[in-house]
Amino acid sequence: MTATAHLVFNHDTCRMKLLIFIITLPLLLLASHDVEARKIRQSLKVTTMKEAKGKSGTKKDNDTVKGNDNYPSIEISLNYSDSIQFTLDGKDLLFHKRDLQFAGYDKGISSSRESFFLINRCPFNINGIAIRINYYDMQSRMLHSRDVTISCDIPAGETRKLDIPTWDTQHTFYYYLGNAPRRVASPYKVTILPLRLTITSHP
Template identity: 35%
Template sequence: MPGHKACAEKTLRGKLKVEKTRNNGTGRQFAFDTITAVSQTDVRLSGYDKPLNSRKESLFISNKTEREITAVEVRMTYKDMQGRMLHETERLLRADIPAGATRRVEFPSWDKQNSFYYHKGRQPRVANVTPYSIECSVLRYVSPSVTSAGEKL
């Protein structure tokens, strides 16, 4: 048609934005670094729990570094009591953990049918449920790098 121009349509919702930096109100901005955990002493996992009828699992993450941590990627391997693998997953657990602090995080359970329970947790009174053990390891963690006027602190 004469007089009509073709133009691209805006197909993204207006409120979807990727946060690349975070400002804490002090004039400093945070650019995030992903650090592959070379040493298991940087981040410690402990206190895992998943009761039989729970749809959530939880564990404690201890930050042994001198930097704030905003997320931790972990590999979890679930095994029956004979050592056979039941399931394995990698999860990114988001949590703001100050340097030297510990935080409890919850995440959705892999056991969708509530037929497994953690062997070190509370023993269920029902039959036909399976105990399991878990191995957790830290793959990497995310930590903000503090910058002020383009300089690393």
């Protein structure tokens, strides 16, 4: 009788373990499926954020490019001709170098900047200019030459003062038409040549 009871007990234990396994198996599978689903959703979310960031960056770049000027603009080279005919915003325009004038150049002995006036007699607005400045001593021997690009906003028919960093970093030269310093210094002359213009039509 003792042996028989022991066999029955083992049989019932096996049935119980099998029943527990059958009940818990779907729960385990469901939990595993939820974990994988969360991983997939998180992966999709990260990818979507990266794509959105990339699209946002592209849009920002495009806005920056389009936002540089509110009106149609063009860059023209002035190296080879005294007059240039071109089309801007559907209008035929004519540029003469004589309509672009520089005046009032100045640089004192202790100044860290050079200044001059740009007179715009052209029928369009100037938003940028590239110039070549040649520096000479009083015997017309070249001391230095450099190209400078300047951002500006000069409406048609108006004048603006422009400032640029000086070439004379040692402060040993002064412009000959300016005030002569008390200490020993060398006077110099300049020529300013326009190279390129960035222009816009009238608003």
